Amino acid sequence: MKKILLVLDAAHIDTEIIHFACNFASLSHSTLTGLFYGNYEEEQPEVKMEFGAPYIEEPPVYSMGPNITLQQLEEHMTQFKSTCAVRGVRCDVHFDNTSYGSESIITESRFADFLIIKASATRERKLKDTPTPFVKDVLAAAECPVLVAPASLSEIKEIVFAYDGSRSAVFAIKQFTYLFPELSDKKAVVLQVNKDEDMPVTEQEHMGKWLRLHYSSIGFQVLQGKASEELFAYLYDRQHAIVVMGSYGRNGLSELIKPATASPLLKTINLPFFITHC
Template sequence: MEKILFVTDVVSMSNSCLDFACFLANLTQSKITGVFLENQSMELRSAAEIHERGVTAPIPGVRLEEQKELYRDENIRRFHQCCTGSGINSVVHQHTGMPLKAVLKESRYADLIVIDAATTFSWRPETAPTGFVRDILEKAECPVIIAPENFKSVHEIILTYNGSGASVFAIKQFTYLLPQLHDHKVTLLSVTPPGKPLQDDVEKLKEWLHAHYNDVSIEIAEDDNVEARLMEYLSGRENVMIVMGAFGRSLLSNLFAPNPMKSVIQLITQPMFIAHP
């Protein structure tokens, strides 16, 4: 991996998301491109909300546009400071207008996107992942990592698998982009409805995984409530990286049925790697 996109609202930058992007860049010796977004042509957020998300307290008497410039300049300064302090090469791309369109175009020429699940340009309150982030997960032309709110380290990789090509694609993309994690513990997690055994395919995938990782274990479960079983396994785990396949019902294949991705991302606090063909 050579190029990581750190995607952020120019007004509201998540320091924990940036720290995680720097961790990945150091791990892979990659460059970080900071994609700073401003929905200038369709700004729907109130002045109060913009001030609330700003990195510094609003200055009395300063117009909103001037205050936003102060927020932008401070966030970009912090971005460069974090990258320079970590010995990471970095560059900033600023976009005004249509944030989603800008990110999708950037994704075509990148290896990975790192984004905070709460990133939004809507004036309506949203739960994570926001509509903006869900659109990126469905339409990005490179894999996406949802950064955790608090990151310490990665001790284990959980690869979710349901026999679909989409889930295998995500596993392979993760492995190819982050070969530096080959010595970490890897758990292949398969949760499917009853009557849909995956044993033969699992054995083939296990053979492939052993060629790339030193410590591989398998967890296979059948359950009528796939989502609940998945949440039960993933909730409360620490220092793990979760790998998932296609996001969104409109894609050729969902990771699970019914699609549990949204609720999983809302509740799981660990970094989550998501890719689709």
């Protein structure tokens, strides 16, 4: 992996998620691109007359919504670069000043290996719910794997693979493993939720053999019941873990990874979620 995108609100610098992203960049020796989003427009200077001659009262000012100027944007970009420099991470910056949409981020994701975004990221002035519509749009259309970061972040010590036997779930597991071979020493758990109490883990033998080629410690956990409820209960008190799931917002998904399941998890579980499409 060589290029990681970090989606950042240009109006509010978030040093915690920058350090979190730096951890992944350091781990994989990748360049971290700060993708700042916001909206600004040039305010035309007001021309006034005094003593029969026109004059400009103030120089042009660029504003991003009600709270940020171009100078503040530059300060936030400088702070991002400084944080990366202190962490020894190569970095780049890109500013998206387009209208309220995720199109620019999707375009950037096409040429990136990995994207990190906070569940609360939004272009709206008030945060109504998480994950926000903005984040859902990114998840549904991103052209690289996405990591949705929670409100508070911590060291990763365990990997939970949400597995339902589908092609999408296997693809997510492989993508995560290929992107982060440096996490091979972490505990890996393959979690499956079945309605049938007697159903074995789908393709457990094949999956186990493949995982043992990449991880030093793996385990399988089978839960019985409704996927959304059981997955929530399993993850609720978990700490220092990252959850790997298949496609988000695509047709033909299993119950485990439908938006109806993933969205409540992203809202209530304080863990990072790695989600990708096949």
